[in-house]
Amino acid sequence: MQTILELNNIHKAFGEKRIHQGINFSLHKGESLGLLGGSGTGKSVLLRTIIGLERADSGDVLYHNKVISKIKSEVELAKIRTQISYSFQSGALFDSLNVFDNIAYPLFEHTKLNFKEIQHKVADVLKLIDLEGIESLMPSDLSGGMQKRVGMARAMVLDPEIILYDEPTAGLDPANIENVIDLMLKLKKMGQSSILVTHDIPSAIRFCDRILILKDGKIYFNGTVPEFTESSDPNILKFSLPQGKEATHAS
Ligand SMILES: Nc1ncnc2c1ncn2[C@@H]1O[C@H](COP(=O)(O)OP(=O)(O)OP(=O)(O)O)[C@@H](O)[C@H]1O
Numbered sequence: 198m199q200t201i202l203e204l205n206n207i208h209k210a211f212g213e214k215r216i217h218q219g220i221n222f223s224l225h226k227g228e229s230l231g232l233l234g235g236s237g238t239g240k241s242v243l244l245r246t247i248i249g250l251e252r253a254d255s256g257d258v259l260y261h262n263k264v265i266s267k268i269k270s271e272v273e274l275a276k277i278r279t280q281i282s283y284s285f286q287s288g289a290l291f292d293s294l295n296v297f298d299n300i301a302y303p304l305f306e307h308t309k310l311n312f313k314e315i316q317h318k319v320a321d322v323l324k325l326i327d328l329e330g331i332e333s334l335m336p337s338d339l340s341g342g343m344q345k346r347v348g349m350a351r352a353m354v355l356d357p358e359i360i361l362y363d364e365p366t367a368g369l370d371p372a373n374i375e376n377v378i379d380l381m382l383k384l385k386k387m388g389q390s391s392i393l394v395t396h397d398i399p400s401a402i403r404f405c406d407r408i409l410i411l412k413d414g415k416i417y418f419n420g421t422v423p424e425f426t427e428s429s430d431p432n433i434l435k436f437s438l439p440q441g442k443e444a445t446h447a448s
């Protein structure tokens with residue numbers, strides 16, 4: 198198995214508040230990792246660290262064996278972000294732009310495609326997310342589930358090698374959760390690698406190959422889905438047991 202992303206001994210604090218205290222794991226080509234952990238344990242900060250929106254105090258992020266966590270040049274970072282794409286936790290879309298402009302934005306920014314080619318590309322991804330022909334709608338015209346999918350369309354329009362999904366199913370009803378996970382599975386079948394941060398355990402079990410649990414600044418558990426669901430460790434059961442939302446938010 199080919200390792201494409203590696204986190205080596207990541208430490209991060211905000212002032213006195215220690216968030217990451219030696220995070221280690223790797224992501225293999227084609228693999229989907231589920232990153233679980235209580236609220237405020239530093240899951241989003243970790244995803245942001247991977248793409249250089251946040252700086253670790255020490256430790257390295259390696260992409261294809263190259264240290265990317267020391268890159269300072271915005272141009273180079275932008276290039277990395279076309280290969281490792283972050284699908285944001287909160288409202289991913291520009292409210293004042295229609296669906297076409299939202300999805301086309303990275304294409305105008307990072308490619309030399311002409312307008313016609315961009316139109317084709319946007320139409321292609323909309324087809325992939327089963328939302329054909331909605332280019333001219335505004336984000337406010339869309340349901341929450343549709344907005345999430347359009348946000349994901351923007352995250353995948355440059356064909357990144359890795360997508361970092363930050364709570365893609367949060368706040369969605371069961372039908373839309375299913376749509377979003379179906380879409381992620383479709384991309385996974387096409388060879389996409391990903392890290393899914395979520396409190397939605399059934400979706401993590403459905404989508405992921407491995408589960409990681411972040412606890413007290415470290416990766417407390419790193420195992421396959423069966424190892425996760427069959428564990429008798431109370432710290433893991435807290436997440437894997439089909440309980441209410443409170444249980445999955447405990448840290
Ligand atoms: N820029 C920042 N400055 C100071 N503290 C921050 C900053 N960003 C995040 N934090 C703190 O770091 C901690 C981890 O935040 P993070 O957003 O990664 O949590 P999370 O695990 O994603 O939580 P949730 O599941 O609620 O999304 C929190 O206590 C947060 O308040």
Ligand SMILES: [Mg+2]
Pocket residue numbers: 240241242286363
């Ligand atoms: Mg978060």
